Amino acid sequence: MNAKLSQQPDTFGFNGNRTLAQTSPYQILLRAGSHLKLLKQVHAHIITTGRNHHLPLLTKLATSAISSGAILYAQKLFLCAPTVDGFLLSSLITAASKFHFPLQTVLFYRHMLARNISPTNYTYTSVIKACAQLQDPRTGRVVHCHILTNGFSLDQFVEAALVSFYAKIRELKFARKMFDEMPQKSIVSWNSMISGYEQNGFADEAIMLFAKMRELGVQFDSATLVSVLSACADTGALELGSWVHDYVKSNPISLDVVLGTALINMYAKCGNVRKAQGVFELMDEPNVMAWTAMISGYGMHGFGKEAIDLFRLMINQGIYPNEITFVAVLSACAHAGLVQAGREAFAIMKNYGMMPGTEHHVCMVDMFGRMGLLSEAYHYIKDLFPVQPAPAVWTAMLGACKLHKNYDLGVEVADNLFAAEPDNAGHYVLLSNMYALAGQMERVEMVRNAAISKELKKPAGYSVIEIDQKAHLFSTGGMPHPESMAILQFLDELVQQIKAAGYVPVSEAIMHELEEEEKECALRYHSEKFAVAFGLLKTRQGVPIRIVKNLRICEDCHMAIKYISLVSKREICVRDKLRFHHFKDGSCSCKDFW
DNA sequence: ATAGGGTTAG
Numbered sequence: 001m002n003a004k005l006s007q008q009p010d011t012f013g014f015n016g017n018r019t020l021a022q023t024s025p026y027q028i029l030l031r032a033g034s035h036l037k038l039l040k041q042v043h044a045h046i047i048t049t050g051r052n053h054h055l056p057l058l059t060k061l062a063t064s065a066i067s068s069g070a071i072l073y074a075q076k077l078f079l080c081a082p083t084v085d086g087f088l089l090s091s092l093i094t095a096a097s098k099f100h101f102p103l104q105t106v107l108f109y110r111h112m113l114a115r116n117i118s119p120t121n122y123t124y125t126s127v128i129k130a131c132a133q134l135q136d137p138r139t140g141r142v143v144h145c146h147i148l149t150n151g152f153s154l155d156q157f158v159e160a161a162l163v164s165f166y167a168k169i170r171e172l173k174f175a176r177k178m179f180d181e182m183p184q185k186s187i188v189s190w191n192s193m194i195s196g197y198e199q200n201g202f203a204d205e206a207i208m209l210f211a212k213m214r215e216l217g218v219q220f221d222s223a224t225l226v227s228v229l230s231a232c233a234d235t236g237a238l239e240l241g242s243w244v245h246d247y248v249k250s251n252p253i254s255l256d257v258v259l260g261t262a263l264i265n266m267y268a269k270c271g272n273v274r275k276a277q278g279v280f281e282l283m284d285e286p287n288v289m290a291w292t293a294m295i296s297g298y299g300m301h302g303f304g305k306e307a308i309d310l311f312r313l314m315i316n317q318g319i320y321p322n323e324i325t326f327v328a329v330l331s332a333c334a335h336a337g338l339v340q341a342g343r344e345a346f347a348i349m350k351n352y353g354m355m356p357g358t359e360h361h362v363c364m365v366d367m368f369g370r371m372g373l374l375s376e377a378y379h380y381i382k383d384l385f386p387v388q389p390a391p392a393v394w395t396a397m398l399g400a401c402k403l404h405k406n407y408d409l410g411v412e413v414a415d416n417l418f419a420a421e422p423d424n425a426g427h428y429v430l431l432s433n434m435y436a437l438a439g440q441m442e443r444v445e446m447v448r449n450a451a452i453s454k455e456l457k458k459p460a461g462y463s464v465i466e467i468d469q470k471a472h473l474f475s476t477g478g479m480p481h482p483e484s485m486a487i488l489q490f491l492d493e494l495v496q497q498i499k500a501a502g503y504v505p506v507s508e509a510i511m512h513e514l515e516e517e518e519k520e521c522a523l524r525y526h527s528e529k530f531a532v533a534f535g536l537l538k539t540r541q542g543v544p545i546r547i548v549k550n551l552r553i554c555e556d557c558h559m560a561i562k563y564i565s566l567v568s569k570r571e572i573c574v575r576d577k578l579r580f581h582h583f584k585d586g587s588c589s590c591k592d593f594w
Numbered sequence: 595a596t597a598g599g600g601t602t603a604g
Contacts, residue, residue, distance in 0.1 A: 024595095063596090063597070122598050122599055188600050261603040262604095
């Protein structure tokens with residue numbers, strides 16, 4: 001609205017009283033758009049012409065102020081208003097919610113209740129959305145009660161807002177119950193539910209619900225597909241992701257920047273960075289998120305130079321990078337060993353008014369550490385003082401000490417990590433390995449005792465491989481795969497073959513198993529070896545094998561899979577917690593910076 | 595005289 005005028009504020013103004021006198025105050029307000037300065041001029045005009053008791057004018061003025069971001073101004077207007085009616089309050093509520101002032105939305109709602117003004121379904125959608133943004137379950141539930149008692153629980157919009165609210169406060173079971181019980185499910189409620197699953201880490205449920213949507217013949221839209229693509233990216237479901245892409249191409253769904261970015265992200269995280277590139281290159285006007293997704297995609301595949309070049313191109317095109325862009329760039333430099341480029345990128349952050357945060361620190365330490373610049377990495381951490389390094393920074397440093405076999409420094413770093421986050425079970429293997437390597441057996445014992453007394457369990461590693469659109473999961477924890485005997489037999493043969501080719505198992509550092517039970521299923525092989533063997537058994541020669549793993553790949557599996565790619569003449573692509581490893585002809589794209 | 599909703603990307 002008024003885009004033309006709002007882009008040219010200089011052309012607006014009070015050029016003499018004649019213009020003013022001929023224009024109605026409301027018209028002037030509309031023309032002011034969402035320019036606070038102009039709005040204030042109009043406000044002054046309203047006052048000087050004695051119209052500041054006029055509620056409709058004040059209402060429009062207040063909502064315009066909110067749209068310009070001036071929530072305080074709007075609140076003052078409200079407090080100074082001679083009278084208040086339902087119209088003013090509901091306008092304030094919807095505007096405050098729409099322009100992301102959730103706290104004020106709820107405050108205005110309280111005013112509404114205090115004045116015995118009856119809310120409408122419009123009011124409730126805005127207020128519930130605000131509660132979701134605030135992550136405020138209590139207020140949200142109270143408002144839900146108001147909805148029930150006032151008879152708005154069957155309103156399509158209100159219901160969708162409630163499903164979205166419960167999903168966003170991670171009450172997914174309840175959200176699903178509401179969703180299932182809705183007699184009329186709008187497309188937005190489907191989308192809310194699917195996105196709720198995906199955002200909370202339940203990608204499989206998101207995909208299953210989408211499957212149900214298709215089964216029932218429910219129409220879906222671009223927002224649905226965006227969430228589905230994110231779910232595909234989470235689980236590495238390339239086949240479904242590609243289906244979505246094909247669907248978009250052959251149906252009248254516009255490939256806008258959001259959908260395009262979701263596609264880039266999906267292809268990159270499913271191992272096909274060239275396809276991601278193809279989507280990016282076809283985008284009309286990629287914004288900062290699209291550029292960042294592409295840079296990040298290059299980075300996780302080890303294409304550091306491509307990432308840097310794209311970043312420079314982005315800057316040259318006048319796209320303003322944000323914090324996440326810099327994480328993508330620095331991480332790309334770390335994974336490709338581009339120390340100098342990383343330093344330069346880090347240095348220009350301040351030109352964009354940004355302070356490096358934890359994730360940037362982790363990237364820098366990781367980058368120096370991987371390249372063996374341990375002392376530089378360590379000084380980087382020390383120079384953060386008085387900022388206390390986050391545990392993730394110590395983890396990166398510890399990994400570097402292990403990689404470059406500096407056990408003295410490693411012990412010191414491990415002590416810091418243990419002190420910083422004694423309850424994180426994910427660190428225990430790394431910690432006890434480092435202490436064991438340094439011969440500090442009493443510290444190994446300490447970690448072990450801490451784990452036992454706090455009943456901490458290290459997260460179970462698993463690997464997933466998608467075959468004929470079906471995901472097969474291999475895990476040290478849960479259920480064994482139905483064909484595990486045959487797979488194990490094949491794997492044993494495979495290991496004999498790669499040993500003959502020169503593979504020597506990398507002996508694990510002395511590992512203290514935390515529990516006997518774990519030792520029992522401490523199978524001969526990690527899950528990724530199982531998944532690779534299964535993939536070789538189930539797919540034809542020439543078909544690349546793609547594995548998604550939840551933890552980082554270990555040195556031994558990395559070595560073994562290099563040899564497997566050699567003897568089986570197969571391309572094997574493993575996505576681990578941090579990055580991709582493309583194995584081919586006996587070597588890996590990560591250049592052994594696993 | 596006045597306005598307005600729930601879902602989606604890095």
